[in-house]
Amino acid sequence: MKLTLRIWRQKGRDGKGRMVTYTLDDVSPDMSFLEMLDVLNERLILSGEEPVAFDHDCREGICGMCGMVINGVAHGPERATTTCQLHMRHFSDGDTIDIEPWRSAAFPVIKDLVVDRSAFDSIIQAGGFITAPTGAAPEAHATPVPKPDADAAFEAATCIGCGACVAACPNGSGMLFTAAKITHLGLLPQGQPERYSRVVDMIDAHDEAGFGGCTNIGECTAVCPKGIPLETISHLNRDYLSATAGGKHPE
Amino acid sequence: MAVTGGVMFVFLVAHMVGNLKIFAGPEAFNHYSEWLRTVGSPAVPYRTVLTLLEVVLLLSVVLHITAAVQLARRARAARPVKYRSRKRVQQSYASRTMRWGGVIIALFVIYHLLDLTFLVANPAGVPGDPYGNAVAGFSTWYVTLAYTVALIAVGFHLRHGLWSALQTLGRSDDRRERAVNVTASVAAVLLIAGFLSVPFAVITGLVGLR
CATH class of the missing domain: 3.10.20.30 (Beta-grasp domain)
Structure with missing residues (x-):
């Protein structure tokens, strides 16, 4: 060729x-x-x-x-x-x-085609983690997780943080990445303690980093190599509304 | 964006249903217009309810435009260097035209108010006779054309706006995403068809001066 x-x-x-x-x-x-x-x-x-x-x-x-x-x-x-x-x-x-x-x-x-994606790290540092002590794998039957939740969490967890969602978004928004992390952690029992502070902190970090706002156009999910669904953004919005308007955010 | 848009959508539904009164004849339509001003009396003074609604609507419009300007400015700042080649993958025409469509709708609303509220741009312009004013306006082909174009713009704005508002308020999920999209399309088409029925009824002679 x-x-x-x-x-x-x-x-x-x-x-x-x-x-x-x-x-x-x-x-x-x-x-x-x-x-x-x-x-x-x-x-x-x-x-x-x-x-x-x-x-x-x-x-x-x-x-x-x-x-x-x-x-x-x-x-x-x-x-x-x-x-x-x-x-x-x-x-x-x-x-x-x-x-x-x-x-x-x-x-x-x-340089050339290499970009600095540290902005994604700042979003993760703001709340993309759980504070439960780690160690040996927990006994699987100790904390049951409903199958649909496990599936949706796993689907969101496949995000590899490549940044294609930001590149494709007409608004330059990193909402699909942020939403994938919120959905992944928010659906699992281990993610519950920080669920509502996480969503507020991660959105703050997202906006702080200079990403644009989401207007639900859907280009992100179309180019996502892992097919992270737009539904994750709806999940993020639900948690964000509960945290702010619903008063569930501790601060 | 979602909440103020929702307020305006509810208003548009009421506005459209009210417009259909024109098919009941001049007395019914003019009486409905008068009722809007006298509703609640004698408990509250003349035009209280209507003025309150106008204040809520004006506030919604201002906040909606403010949020839109903020989003547009953030989007521009988020991509200082443009792509040399760019291909759309799945975005809809409606989603792409939200910003300029919104500007067109805002200009139309100004014209619409000058035409049928303040009566300065209306060929008849008789205070207290909304039926006659509407018929006089829509009998002119270019007025009907302007309303048609603007209403189609409103339809596209609502098609993406309704879906986006429901997604923003977290009402969508993987099972409901399709239903939410279909609902947005159907609601937009029905609403615009309802609005367009009036000018088209006038221009085809179905509704005229009796």
Whole structure:
């Protein structure tokens, strides 16, 4: 396959970026998208140019490190697929592919396609945890969890924090990420003690980090590689209303 | 956004049902208009209930616009560098046009008040004869056209607004999400059909000066 790539190149945090065009002549349809970029980078290194910086780690679709906006869609054209699990067979010979980083004020570009997602860490630090003592796994029958709750909590817990929801949101909101954590912890008995302080603190941290507000457009769930449902945002809203209007927030 | 929008939606339903009185003839319609001003009397002075409702509505409009401006400003600040290429995945036309649609609706409401409340923009403009004023206005094709376009904009605004409000208030979940969406669409279509029935009845001669 012969491809034309237009890639966002930016030297550093303060650098002014631009789209740079590259052509690749010998792309195998069996390559993953990241392997295709590896091939480009090997060529760039051999010719003495700076390789394209991009984030990646497990390349199995479970770590949340990789992610770029491919032809205007976060993680590319395939549904429920991370960039590392996207294969070149989904493109055609002669295609032009635009590759950009996540664009969000809360995710500043570090270099090329690498963004700083520390803003997600600040949201987690504000309440994305439980304060129960950990240790050996608890006896499974000691705290029964209804099956539907366990399923919904598990579905929300599959969020890998890649940031595609923010990248896709027309408002630049990180609500799907925040909602996934709220739903995951709020449905389980271990998450109950901090349930209502958690939702208020995490939303405060979310707004503080410079993310936009949610207007329920639904682009986030459409690009989410884990298919986190929009329902989690409804769950977040219910808990937030109980905490504030319902007066359940301790402070 | 959800609460103030909800107040305005309830008002729109009452407004639409009230409009249908026009099919009962000029006396019934004008009497209904007078009743709105005298309701509650003699316990409360003339126009008390109506004025209270107007205050609540005005407050809702102001808060709704304030929240919309805040959301739009946050959204703009949240993405200082725009995407060079951008593709929509599943967003609806209604959800995408909430902001400019809202501006169009606000301009329409101003015109609508000048037309049928303050009677400055109405061809007849006879105080105390809402039936005659409505018929005089809607007999002109471009007035009916303006109302039609604006009402369709209201319909789209409500289609996303109702769904979004119910989601914001936590009334949606995975089992109900589809039902909530269908309810929003059906409510928007029924409401707008009810509103449009009046100008179309006038322009087709179904409702006229008798």
